[in-house]
Amino acid sequence: MQREWMTIVAHQSIANQTYLLELQGSLPQFVETPGQFVHIQVSDDFFLRRPVSIADVDSDKGSVTLLYKVMGKGTDALTKKQIGDKLDVLGPSGTGFPIDELMTNKALLIGGGIGVPPLYCLAKNLKARGIEVMSILGFRSREDVFFTEKFQSLGDVHVATNDGSMGTRGFVTDVIPQVDGYDTYFSCGPTVMLKGVKEQLKGVPGYISIEERMGCGVGACFACVVECADEEDTKGYRKICSDGPVFRPEEVIL
Amino acid sequence: MIDTKVDLPGLQLKNPVMPASGCFGFGREFAQFYDLSQLGAIMIKAATATKRFGNATPRVAETASGMLNAIGLQNPGVDAIIDEELPFLEPYNTPIVANVAGSTMEDYEEVAAKLGKSTVSALELNISCPNVKEGGVQFGVDPELAYTVTKLVKEASAKPVYVKLSPNVTDIVTMAKAAEEAGADGLSMINTLTGMRIDPFTRKPIIANQTGGLSGPAIKPVAIRMIHQVYQAVNLPIIGMGGIETTDDIIEYLLAGASAVAVGSANFKNPYICKELIDQLPDALSAHQFSSVKEIIGGVHHQTTST
Ligand SMILES: Cc1cc2nc3c(=O)[nH]c(=O)nc-3n(C[C@H](O)[C@H](O)[C@H](O)COP(=O)(O)OP(=O)(O)OC[C@H]3O[C@@H](n4cnc5c(N)ncnc54)[C@H](O)[C@@H]3O)c2cc1C
Ligand SMILES: Cc1cc2nc3c(=O)[nH]c(=O)nc-3n(C[C@H](O)[C@H](O)[C@H](O)COP(=O)(O)O)c2cc1C
Ligand code: FES
Numbered sequence: 068m069q070r071e072w073m074t075i076v077a078h079q080s081i082a083n084q085t086y087l088l089e090l091q092g093s094l095p096q097f098v099e100t101p102g103q104f105v106h107i108q109v110s111d112d113f114f115l116r117r118p119v120s121i122a123d124v125d126s127d128k129g130s131v132t133l134l135y136k137v138m139g140k141g142t143d144a145l146t147k148k149q150i151g152d153k154l155d156v157l158g159p160s161g162t163g164f165p166i167d168e169l170m171t172n173k174a175l176l177i178g179g180g181i182g183v184p185p186l187y188c189l190a191k192n193l194k195a196r197g198i199e200v201m202s203i204l205g206f207r208s209r210e211d212v213f214f215t216e217k218f219q220s221l222g223d224v225h226v227a228t229n230d231g232s233m234g235t236r237g238f239v240t241d242v243i244p245q246v247d248g249y250d251t252y253f254s255c256g257p258t259v260m261l262k263g264v265k266e267q268l269k270g271v272p273g274y275i276s277i278e279e280r281m282g283c284g285v286g287a288c289f290a291c292v293v294e295c296a297d298e299e300d301t302k303g304y305r306k307i308c309s310d311g312p313v314f315r316p317e318e319v320i321l
Numbered sequence: 322m323i324d325t326k327v328d329l330p331g332l333q334l335k336n337p338v339m340p341a342s343g344c345f346g347f348g349r350e351f352a353q354f355y356d357l358s359q360l361g362a363i364m365i366k367a368a369t370a371t372k373r374f375g376n377a378t379p380r381v382a383e384t385a386s387g388m389l390n391a392i393g394l395q396n397p398g399v400d401a402i403i404d405e406e407l408p409f410l411e412p413y414n415t416p417i418v419a420n421v422a423g424s425t426m427e428d429y430e431e432v433a434a435k436l437g438k439s440t441v442s443a444l445e446l447n448i449s450c451p452n453v454k455e456g457g458v459q460f461g462v463d464p465e466l467a468y469t470v471t472k473l474v475k476e477a478s479a480k481p482v483y484v485k486l487s488p489n490v491t492d493i494v495t496m497a498k499a500a501e502e503a504g505a506d507g508l509s510m511i512n513t514l515t516g517m518r519i520d521p522f523t524r525k526p527i528i529a530n531q532t533g534g535l536s537g538p539a540i541k542p543v544a545i546r547m548i549h550q551v552y553q554a555v556n557l558p559i560i561g562m563g564g565i566e567t568t569d570d571i572i573e574y575l576l577a578g579a580s581a582v583a584v585g586s587a588n589f590k591n592p593y594i595c596k597e598l599i600d601q602l603p604d605a606l607s608a609h610q611f612s613s614v615k616e617i618i619g620g621v622h623h624q625t626t627s628t
Contacts, residue, residue, distance in 0.1 A: 068353060068354075070354075070591065070592060070593065108590060113383065114383050114384065114386065114387055114388050114537055114586070114590065115381070115383045115388055115589065115590070116589070116590065141383075157592065279378055279379065280378070280379040280380070280381050280382070281381070282380075282381045282388070282390065282586070282589050283344075283350070283588065283589040283592075284589070285350045285351075285592060286346065286349075286350045287344065287345055287346035287350040287351065287588070288343065288344060288346070288381075288390070288392065288589065289343075289346075289366075289375060289380070289392045289395040290378075290379075290380045290381040290390065290392065291378070291380075292374075292375070292378065292380075292395065293378070294374065301397075301401075302372075302397060303372065303374055304374060304395070309350070
């Protein structure tokens, strides 16, 4: 992990309040697993950094692609940054999906909203290893939908929107019963969604990526802990920023 | 040559800069950014008698010029800290200050006794954490309780004790005097100020614990005022903290009466902050025409306004 002033090489709106941000620097060469994130200092006006997942890595260009949604002051200020500007970034942070240890032939990816970005990086990695990929992507409405064509180039895609303006009306959990043939699932999204997915796919091996408000983002402040499911566990907790954000669903209590 | 050395009870500091408790874990994470031997000392995360999970999440919220936190003293317990965390820090040529916390008098006594036999150089008695319901807070706002717990901890171990004062009181000097009378070797000030934030959309407090402790530049003027008051009334060295981010902040703390400083939440923004401040300090002192840290301590001028 390092702190680096990365250069913005692309920045554009790709859906409702959703932006693609490409950053260049030496950090990309240290990315180890899909699911890792960067911790961004938007400007001096903000006291805390903002965690954003790495959606793609281009090792030739030395760049990482981030996809973010405007959720408040920090992400809104981020939209004002222009190509050529430098951004204070800490990373790559966290422990992502353990792609080297996977025993899977067909993966089911389930993403909700801003949980979709890290799954793109994962999908590309799985595909490159000859693993079949199938995705269920959930959004609020048609205007919020992004990257579905990119996922389509890697495998089957099912879209769910809350208002039914595209794909299945409802949540990703309403689509899960429509698909089969997968042996492992990977999910990222709001905690309520992850809870539903975990419940519905009990018995299927899986990995989930969790979100929590962060202080340090490096594992020192204990802001981002999640309770460990194993009562015998000596620590009793996992830190989302350093032990995670990716966990086995049976490892933690959501 | 600029002399940055400071001698405090139990702490021979090569420079006056150390990370504040709770903002630096047990050092492991920051060891990947720079050599911890450069630090004046390390104040480690609070230790309680048994392991504590802490409060529900979310535990932090951003504020103007600072942040709120309600971690709730999460830590693996004093035995695990001694067995598993201290051995990592010992090889560094840096004194360790252990932060002692608890809910009852007996807790404090047990933790202090155990740490008294460990390799730490000094104890920082945390009677000021605003985020634990049982105990904690009362010890820091009631001078009699502060006196009793300080005395107990002094008796339980031979290590020098720095009492960490809470700013959530009307009269900080009374609290400082209580610690002094009980035999404290130094003071550590300040801990966080109790605060709260509410999300206008959900109409709920942002922090699950509802309230949290405010830290960062927002609290610096409060800390400077309190240190200035206490420095004049009490004969104990003070480790100052609250919103330190620059070498000028450090000089301001020293002028107010602090003998050394701790950097807290700024470590979250910039993990290299302590190292950078240590590197920049000699030049900053020269720029202000100082040749040592010692000569600055308590050097604030009392200007009398004449008409
Ligand atoms: C590991 C991880 C990966 C993430 N990846 C992405 C991503 O790829 N794309 C994306 O759009 N968003 C992502 N998020 C969520 C993103 O961090 C928040 O939406 C963002 O921090 C909101 O900042 P703000 O200043 O706009 O909101 P504000 O509400 O103004 O922020 C105030 C504070 O709350 C924190 N905060 C607010 N919402 C969240 C949240 N949902 N999660 C964590 N902290 C929050 C902020 O970091 C900041 O400290 C991720 C979060 C985590 C923990
Ligand atoms: C996330 C966090 C955790 C903290 N944990 C502790 C702790 O365990 N013990 C303690 O005495 N102080 C704790 N503090 C208080 C700091 O040590 C320090 O007194 C305070 O944050 C003011 O300094 P700052 O403004 O530089 O952060 C904590 C502060 C923060 C932000
Ligand atoms: S954010 Fe500090 S431990 Fe995870």
